[in-house]
Amino acid sequence: MRQELLPAVFVLVLGVPLGVAFFQAAGDGGARAREAPLRGMLGNLTYDAIAAGHTPEMGYFGDDRLAPDFTLRDKDGRPWRLSDRRGKKVVIMNFWSITCSECVQEMPTVEALARVLERRYDDVELVAISTDAGWPTVASMFPPDSALHVLFDPDRSVVLGKYGTRLFPETWVIDKEGLIRARIDGARDWSSPLALDLFELYR
Numbered sequence: 001m002r003q004e005l006l007p008a009v010f011v012l013v014l015g016v017p018l019g020v021a022f023f024q025a026a027g028d029g030g031a032r033a034r035e036a037p038l039r040g041m042l043g044n045l046t047y048d049a050i051a052a053g054h055t056p057e058m059g060y061f062g063d064d065r066l067a068p069d070f071t072l073r074d075k076d077g078r079p080w081r082l083s084d085r086r087g088k089k090v091v092i093m094n095f096w097s098i099t100c101s102e103c104v105q106e107m108p109t110v111e112a113l114a115r116v117l118e119r120r121y122d123d124v125e126l127v128a129i130s131t132d133a134g135w136p137t138v139a140s141m142f143p144p145d146s147a148l149h150v151l152f153d154p155d156r157s158v159v160l161g162k163y164g165t166r167l168f169p170e171t172w173v174i175d176k177e178g179l180i181r182a183r184i185d186g187a188r189d190w191s192s193p194l195a196l197d198l199f200e201l202y203r
Contacts, residue, residue, distance in 0.1 A: 065180045067091075067172070068162040072151040075135035080151055083178065085125060090202050091174040092117075092126045094190075095159050098138050100168040102187040107141055112191035114147040117199075123176070124199055125149070131156050131168075175202045 071081040085091050094110050096103035107128070114126045127149045132138050134152055142148065159165045163172070171190075173182040181202050188195070 067174045067178050067180050068158075070158040070162055072129065072153055072158060074149060074151050075139075080127065080149070082174070085174075085176075086178040087176060088123065090124045090176055090199060092124065092199065093172045093174065094126070094128045095131070095163070095165050095170045095172075096128060096168050097131045098141065099132075103169045104141065106169050106187040106190070109188070109190040109192075111142065111146060111148055113195055114149075116191075116196065118147045120196075121203070123203060127151055129153055129159060131159055173199065173202060 067082060069081070069083045071079050074080055082091065096107065098104065110126070110128060117124050117126055129151045130138055131153050133154050135150070138150065142150070153159050163170075167185070169187055171184045171188070172180060173184075175181045182198070
């Protein structure tokens with residue numbers, strides 16, 4: 001009888017630790033997959049610093065800061081209010097100026113991202129918030145059929161006053177609950193698949 005039980009005991013002794021190790025590895029793999037888009041956008045050093053509880057100069061991710069509400073006008077003078085999207089949409093805000101060379105270089109990829117988002121999702125909205133005087137100043141940057149919603153903050157009351165942004169470009173991700181989930185400093189290729197993976201995290 002004891003000999004008959006030995007194989008079962010052997011399987012149990014080896015199987016349980018192996019099963020635990022498998023599920024831990026699967027869990028670690030899932031966590032790493034969720035981290036990958038943010039690591040790719042922020043860089044490993046910044047990501048690790050933030051994850052360790054430090055506050056580096058470049059970048060942010062989290063889930064505990066409510067985005068300051070604001071109302072700005074678009075190129076046609078229509079008001080756009082952030083809180084109107086709460087509970088409905090993930091909002092991506094790109095702060096920029098035509099006087100910023102990195103912004104000008106980045107903008108075609110922001111436009112490309114806007115087109116992809118427009119086709120794929122009805123719960124993600126991308127807005128480009130310019131600190132320039134108005135549409136006539138920046139119109140040459142965009143195609144006639146631009147998919148981007150451009151807002152204007154010429155006195156920087158929102159960009160600087162509410163969000164503290166001094167250097168451009170800077171991109172913020174606000175989730176559907178109105179929480180700031182990420183801030184990415186500097187120019188990026190927003191047309192890359194990594195950008196879509198990032199926004200998928202918060203849908």
